[in-house]
Amino acid sequence: MQTFPTTAAPASFVPLTAMAYTADSGEAVAIDAAHPLPITTRLSAAASVPLTGSAAASSVAGPFTPDKARPIWLTLSGSWSGSVTVQRSTDGGATKQPLTVAGQPWGVFTANANxxxxxxxVEGATYYLTITIASGLLSYRVAQ
Structure with missing residues (x-):
């Protein structure tokens, strides 16, 4: 059993001296085993506008301008054959570079994906899809 220090007159209480956080209700909540310090970053909805469309012929889709520090999701669907390459630009689309990992191609798709x-x-970076269609109809979505 835990023992607590006694209080002496004139005080009849021990002031709380501890870390606290603001609960969703707006009240202060002291940190303890039942109420650990919340350490997850609360993100609001992404402000980026999804890039969506479909392609029956080879084309370049974009730009998609992402919010920083959020994952970028690519969804490819439909009945199609060909390839889709994700490209990145830091100069407004004048130069588009394919994604790589350790010098090897990354973000090249030949089938549906999610x-x-x-x-x-990097502020101002944009993303594009270079779409090569051999046959069929591809639907795509780039979003956060």
Whole structure:
């Protein structure tokens, strides 16, 4: 059993001296085993506008301008054959570079997919899809 220090007159209480955080209700909550310090960053909805569309012929789609420090999701669907290459630009689209990892191609797709392709940290970077269609109809979405 835990023992607490006694209080002496004139005080009849021990002031709380501890870390606290603001609960959703707006009240202060003292940190303890039942109320650990919240350490997850609360993110609001992404402000970036998704890039969506479909392609039946070869084309370049974009730009997609991502919010920084958030994953970028690519979704490819439909009945199609060909390839989709994710490209990145830091000069407004004048130069587009394919994504790589350790010098090897990354973000090149030849089938339907739904996955994270990047997370941006540079202000003003934009993303494009270089689409090569051999047959069929591709639907795409780049979003956060």
């Amino acid at each position: 996955e994270i392709v990047a997370e941006e940290t």
